[in-house]
Amino acid sequence: MTPVDWALLDKHTTGPLLRPGDAGFRESSAAFNERWAHRAPAAVLRAADAADVLRAVDWARDHAVPIVPRGGGHSYAGHSVNSGLVVDLRALDAITVDPVTARVTVGGGVLTGALYAALRPYGLALPLGNGTGVGIAGLALGGGSAATSRRFGLTADTLRATTLATAAGTVLTCDAEQNEDLYWACRGGGGGNFGINLDLTFQAVRAPAAATCVLLWEAAHAPGVLRTVQELMLTAPEDTSLRLGVSTAGGRTLVSAVGLHLGPAAELRELLAPAFAAGPPLRAEIADRSFWDAMDHLQHETSGGAFAVRTHFAARPLPPEALDAALAHLAAAPPGGNADGCGLALFGWGGAINRVDPRATAFAHRDARYLVSLDTSWLPGEDPAAQLDWLAGLDHLIAPHATGGAYLNFTDPDLRNWREAYYGANYPRLVATKRRHDPDGLFAFPQSIGS
Numbered sequence: 001m002t003p004v005d006w007a008l009l010d011k012h013t014t015g016p017l018l019r020p021g022d023a024g025f026r027e028s029s030a031a032f033n034e035r036w037a038h039r040a041p042a043a044v045l046r047a048a049d050a051a052d053v054l055r056a057v058d059w060a061r062d063h064a065v066p067i068v069p070r071g072g073g074h075s076y077a078g079h080s081v082n083s084g085l086v087v088d089l090r091a092l093d094a095i096t097v098d099p100v101t102a103r104v105t106v107g108g109g110v111l112t113g114a115l116y117a118a119l120r121p122y123g124l125a126l127p128l129g130n131g132t133g134v135g136i137a138g139l140a141l142g143g144g145s146a147a148t149s150r151r152f153g154l155t156a157d158t159l160r161a162t163t164l165a166t167a168a169g170t171v172l173t174c175d176a177e178q179n180e181d182l183y184w185a186c187r188g189g190g191g192g193n194f195g196i197n198l199d200l201t202f203q204a205v206r207a208p209a210a211a212t213c214v215l216l217w218e219a220a221h222a223p224g225v226l227r228t229v230q231e232l233m234l235t236a237p238e239d240t241s242l243r244l245g246v247s248t249a250g251g252r253t254l255v256s257a258v259g260l261h262l263g264p265a266a267e268l269r270e271l272l273a274p275a276f277a278a279g280p281p282l283r284a285e286i287a288d289r290s291f292w293d294a295m296d297h298l299q300h301e302t303s304g305g306a307f308a309v310r311t312h313f314a315a316r317p318l319p320p321e322a323l324d325a326a327l328a329h330l331a332a333a334p335p336g337g338n339a340d341g342c343g344l345a346l347f348g349w350g351g352a353i354n355r356v357d358p359r360a361t362a363f364a365h366r367d368a369r370y371l372v373s374l375d376t377s378w379l380p381g382e383d384p385a386a387q388l389d390w391l392a393g394l395d396h397l398i399a400p401h402a403t404g405g406a407y408l409n410f411t412d413p414d415l416r417n418w419r420e421a422y423y424g425a426n427y428p429r430l431v432a433t434k435r436r437h438d439p440d441g442l443f444a445f446p447q448s449i450g451s
């Protein structure tokens with residue numbers, strides 16, 4: 001093994017190589033989730049271009065230094081920060097839109113907010129999710145759930161091609177004709193596993209008109225509202241997507257239904273009539289919007305800090321006894337300083353997502369009607385033990401009513417059976433693809449394929 005020669009890497013790359021203490025080092029390497037604030041790499045390369053990425057891969061392989069790509073840094077599990085070399089990809093930020101074919105090619109470090117802004121002048125849309133700082137590569141490689149996914153599919157379902165820097169230091173085009181195994185794996189196999197995606201090409205669609213809703217109820221209405229809105233989510237058209245949540249923060253519990261309808265507000269209002277009947281909302285906003293105003297409106301605000309999330313997929317509504325038990329559990333949540341508190345959310349799933357065969361892409365969960373997300377948060381410096389115990393208790397109440405799957409992009413570092421839960425029957429094929437293209441496991445991290 002060659003001794004670690006950082007100067008050599010610095011000499012052969014254009015972007016700055018940052019070491020601990022350098023300006024920008026933390027900003028280029030810290031995880032969004034401050035649960036992992038203690039982690040720091042030995043160095044960060046702010047790659048200036050694809051050539052820098054390839055040199056970093058060759059250098060890391062030759063020096064046996066762990067290497068990890070970083071896009072938006074939003075991995076819940078902090079998987080884009082290791083103890084070796086982080087390659088910050090954010091300068092790979094080119095976005096090219098072909099208005100005739102509606103194909104959109106983005107650099108491997110493009111963030112969601114930048115892509116929405118680039119699509120807007122062309123009147124085009126992609127299912128991109130709700131976090132402006134989330135990296136497109138990280139989002140698409142792990143699936144990618146958006147309020148428009150019931151109509152347009154997962155972000156991964158719109159991926160038509162990607163260019164991958166592999167462990168061997170070669171650049172491979174992966175699409176339906178070339179390197180199909182990697183193209184398959186890059187649609188749900190998860191970021192960081194098969195190489196570094198230098199660019200990704202998506203098929204966009206014309207952006208339709210939209211309406212949004214935000215409904216809030218006091219806790220007293222929770223049992224009726226949760227039951228009613230869950231049922232309503234099952235029968236709603238694919239143009240409608242709702243996120244049903246119940247959360248406790250600062251000692252107060254609120255129920256919310258936040259949604260998007262690709263049609264007029266009047267239709268959405270009619271559709272939501274049973275929700276109004278289930279309990280008078282504290283606040284109810286239903287409005288027509290342009291597609292992009294709707295996307296802005298749905299951006300997920302978070303207090304940040306430290307958090308943990310467990311996920312499930314459910315094929316049918318959670319039964320009343322599970323909801324009642326979850327509400328009682330929420331009422332007994334331990335106090336914490338993070339304003340995000342803790343809670344449970346159901347994202348309406350199905351539609352276009354479920355029309356894809358579970359074996360056609362690496363994303364296996366094609367029979368769910370709800371993505372169920374359970375979360376808790378705390379302030380950096382607070383002991384998370386009570387919050388994590390509470391989350392495990394909530395998980396215990398919900399798991400029996402779910403499919404056994406978990407959502408890779410809401411990465412759960414505490415999930416023991418992550419291979420089956422994230423990938424189901426697709427895991428062996430992912431391992432075979434990994435062995436073919438990264439036989440020595442250069443791209444390795446906790447929960448990496450084949451580990």
Ligand SMILES: Cc1cc2nc3c(=O)[nH]c(=O)nc-3n(C[C@H](O)[C@H](O)[C@H](O)COP(=O)(O)OP(=O)(O)OC[C@H]3O[C@@H](n4cnc5c(N)ncnc54)[C@H](O)[C@@H]3O)c2cc1C
Binds near residue numbers: 032142144
């Ligand atoms: C505030 C917030 C909002 C979110 N909203 C949504 C949402 O609406 N829908 C949804 O589905 N998910 C959402 N997520 C989850 C998000 O999709 C995942 O965390 C995603 O993996 C983050 O990608 P990233 O580039 O920002 O993170 P990173 O931590 O930089 O990367 C995530 C993983 O992908 C790898 N990676 C990053 N770039 C590349 C690349 N170019 N090539 C190869 N590997 C790469 C990293 O090594 C890491 O393993 C949200 C997360 C947060 C914190």
